[in-house]
Amino acid sequence: MKKTKSLILLLLVSIATINAQNPLVQSLLNDVQLDSLTNFVKQLSGENAVIINGVTDTIKSRQYQQPGNEKAFQFMKQEFIRYGYQIDSFAFNTDGKNLFAIKTGYKYPNRRFMLGAHYDNWPLTTIAPGADDNASGSATVLEAGRVFANYSFPYTIVFALWDEEEVGLLGSIAYVPTIGSNNDTLMGYVNADMLGWDSNNDSVADINVRQVANSVTLLNKAQFCNSAYNIQLGLHIVDPGNGSTDHAPFWNNGYSAIGIDEEYDNDFNPFWHTTSDSLVKFNLSFYQKCSKLAYATIAEFALDTLNTVGIKENTLASQFQLFPNPFTKQITIRSERPDLLISAVVISDCTGRIVYESQINHQAPTLLISENLERGIYFIEVFTSEKSFVKKIIKQ
Template sequence: MKNFLQVFIVMLTLQSIGFTQVPVIQTIINQTNLDSLTKFVRELSGEDQTIINGTPYTIVSRRWNHAGNDMAANYIQQKLESYGLPTYNQPFGTGGGRNVYAVQVGTQYPNKKYIICAHYDDFTYSGTVVPGADDNASGTAAVIEAARIFKNYDSKYTIIYALWDEEERGLYGSDYYAQQAYNAGDSIMGVINMDMIAYDSNSDSKAEIHTRPIANSIALKDKMLETNTLYNTGLTLSTINPGATYSDHASFWNRNYGAILLIELDGDFNAYYHTANDRIQYFNMPYFLKMSKLSLGVTAALAELTDIVPVELLAFNASVNGSEVQLIWSTASELNNMGFEIERSIDNQDNFVTIGFVDGKGSSSEINYYSFTDHPQVSGVNQLYYRLKQVDFDGSFSYSDVVNVSYDVPAEFVLSQNYPNPFNPSTKINYFVPQESFVSVKVYDFLGREVMTLVNETRAVGSYEIVFDASSLPSGTYFYTLIGENYSFTKKMILIK
């Protein structure tokens, strides 16, 4: 009982202050993978040879004036492009400066951007071997990992995956980007910067968030704290306010954009900082994974990642028209959409039965409209519930919301106008029988001669549809007559061959 009560109180507390776990964010955090992070770092820091633009290459340095710097940029570009994201180079300055960034356009707010970023250049006080594993292949790997995972989701906000050059020279790359964004009036909702996220020699899992009261930087810090708590990342975070200005987030503060820095530190400064020994062998791997999970988690939460919706249903509506129920719906976009099974349940929502199928458009980025006419075989007053089962070509499916109508059976016979009309060679005739009775439907030519009997038998209450095939008849005007108990009605139709 005690345990139950505790759980209950925790849930109540989280909900009462608006903190609720989002399953898709948890999934993304779980997908953050140490193997891929490790691979990126080993390749970026020269531990492993890699293939860059088809040629084997070992990145022994990413220092701004070393050949490896540009090769590292190529490596990053190649990775981001391999995830199908449009990727851009942004050259700047006179020293061959080159930012690389990829864009994932937001589905709801394409003009509002979150930036997840790190600098990829590195530095050493002496020598030409500059692995820069912690500073800052670690942050770079987390950005690439974000792109690798996020590409499989929709994001409501646009996400920029940015890797800055020449941070070590004085934040040159991020400064250039931020100034361009500022000049263009970009709406940057927040910047998550990672610089040194893998060193934790005493395994205390401590890290620092640097923020300042600039734009929404405090709120971004709070979101990171919330994410850390909500998803049990396992880190102990401290807030530094006013935060340090020694990394790329400061370029955004300088333009009054919200930004935060996630960094290891907390009294445990990397002993190999800016030396040839800044190598992955000194990483605390579980810590590196936790820091990456937090970075991805907070970015995913901010940008509001959602599962990809292959077919986006805009509207689904049901209305009664005489003896028929008209269903209409539309889609904003479709991907591999085979079509829609129409399902109906009478007087409850527990007994859905398939009553028809409407072909989809396959893949389409345009708005498409659909309709379906139901002729319910019911008597009296009923609640009719409808839903769509959208089926992909691969067999996967999803259900729409349920719509319902109150359906009152008409008191009298109904004979609908045939559709299509004029027609060639066949057309549909709908009619409704209000009580069980003998029914005949016959077709007559222009001179009143009977040419075909379509129905001649007892019919139960309900709606019926006849397909009239006139392929054996010549062009001309025809009449169709419904005769039921105390009822006779005739309509005209035209066959044009």
């Protein structure tokens, strides 16, 4: 009898633990301010002026060929610096540039959770607010920067702002193959694209997911957060999730990702990609809920030191040695496992241009490359008898 009682008690304790809110996440969600979110939207969509490097200016359009694209980049960079983040950026072509704000984890600095949104917009006009698509997502990422700055996390959190999504997801496609090049591991990605429109006021948001890596674990966490933190969204699961925004390259490369957006199927924003896509059309309560869902999901994962989600460990790369790196004349790639062979190697420069391709089907444990590359940073993709991996190499 006693034994049964303690078993029941133990079960109750574990159920309570499973459903428990994390007080830190709740506190973080309490810090989210709708005024702050909407102010970022106004600044990014030209409704409010911005001060960039001490000069007052207006972002009239973030379309990739418009001057406002670079202004938006500089404005967001400045905001993240102000909140104390380490900044990184990645130019993937002559006018495309991703922005990253990094909050290094105190326990697992190389394991990253990422929240991202594209900041470029459409249409191709000198004035185009692009408030819903996608100042809403960009402002969600900026507000995350403001709020998360006050907390510490065992895992690293990266806030990403992609460029040139509107012309074929170019920013995120360029970024994903570089994951792992600094011995970093991407644990999971949450994308935010169009969070402001809810004309029927049903509070239904899409969560896009695919059966790739542990994407469903991310979805489950988002569903848990929606109820545990009383966010009160209706979640419409889209599986397989749509391939037309920045979560798609993550799935396509085997990483775990989900994408949060307003309900595309039944309540699509008719002002999408028009010059009337402005903040006044937002359902503000819905917008704030979507942002909170993204924050809670990322924060829950980034705080969980017992995280066994292992979303995608780049274990393949750790089976190989690349040396010396940086290199001057030659670089050697060597497999540490007799059954794991190198079948081909491709080296690209920072713009994605291929500068070296080995013969296919070496099927060798070791490969020596000596190419007359110019000094600089390159990405080497090593195709093996299993999958491929990418590492950053430096020619001196």
